[in-house]
Amino acid sequence: xxxxxxxxxxxxxxxxxxxxxxxxxxxxxxxxxxxxxxxxxxxxxxxxxxxxxxxxxxxxxxxxxxxxxxxxxxxxxxxxxxxxxxxxxxxxxxxxxxxxxxxxxxxxxxxxxx
Amino acid sequence: xxxxxxxxxxxxxxxxxxxxxxxxxxxxxxxxxxxxxxxxxxxxxxxxxxxxxxxxxxxxxxxxxxxxxxxxxxxxxxxxxxxxxxxxxxxxxxxxxxxxxxxxxxxxxxxxxxxxxxx
Numbered sequence: 001x002x003x004x005x006x007x008x009x010x011x012x013x014x015x016x017x018x019x020x021x022x023x024x025x026x027x028x029x030x031x032x033x034x035x036x037x038x039x040x041x042x043x044x045x046x047x048x049x050x051x052x053x054x055x056x057x058x059x060x061x062x063x064x065x066x067x068x069x070x071x072x073x074x075x076x077x078x079x080x081x082x083x084x085x086x087x088x089x090x091x092x093x094x095x096x097x098x099x100x101x102x103x104x105x106x107x108x109x110x111x112x113x114x
Numbered sequence: 115x116x117x118x119x120x121x122x123x124x125x126x127x128x129x130x131x132x133x134x135x136x137x138x139x140x141x142x143x144x145x146x147x148x149x150x151x152x153x154x155x156x157x158x159x160x161x162x163x164x165x166x167x168x169x170x171x172x173x174x175x176x177x178x179x180x181x182x183x184x185x186x187x188x189x190x191x192x193x194x195x196x197x198x199x200x201x202x203x204x205x206x207x208x209x210x211x212x213x214x215x216x217x218x219x220x221x222x223x224x225x226x227x228x229x230x231x232x233x
Contacts, residue, residue, distance in 0.1 A: 037218030096218035
């Protein structure tokens with residue numbers, strides 16, 4: 001089974017400053033079709049998760065352009081160019097390369113304001 | 115409006131059973147896979163089970179395999195999770211989410227239904 005790790009697990013940030021979260025998978029997420037099904041989700045306090053990025057770097061509809069994703073193979077990064085107060089929450093990476101039938105979430109990175 | 119509404123959660127004793135439902139609206143249900151994800155209090159997201167658009171491919175996390183059964187009724191735009199032999203560690207908020215199988219993303223998500231396993 002694929003194991004997903006994230007660093008850091010806690011990220012205090014200053015408003016207006018950039019932030020970066022790393023996600024690593026225990027094996028390559030490149031699918032046999034050539035795509036890499038790595039997503040990023042945001043979960044604000046008391047809310048269900050929300051999709052931010054899919055297939056490494058594609059911003060989902062309505063997601064601000066301060067969010068960007070990059071990476072390849074087993075190493076991926078989510079960047080927030082300038083953190084805003086509404087970005088507080090937990091960020092999860094998610095591999096969907098093995099779906100169907102399975103997904104794997106990373107442990108989550110808690111972002112809060114210094 | 116695209117919407118997923120979970121129901122069926124509650125308090126159940128260890129060893130008991132519960133069936134969760136997820137009602138979908140605002141989109142063509144049988145164009146998408148579906149999945150259940152849970153979140154124990156104060157913890158992260160844990161994938162539970164997934165099913166493709168026609169029910170032909172199903173998967174379970176090792177933690178629930180043999181105890182939980184996922185199913186869908188495309189005529190009723192509904193997803194289900196039959197949970198048997200419940201344990202204290204199954205206590206969590208259970209979310210259903212839509213799976214876009216071609217692009218591999220999960221969206222939208224429901225608000226969740228709480229399952230508490232306690233004696």
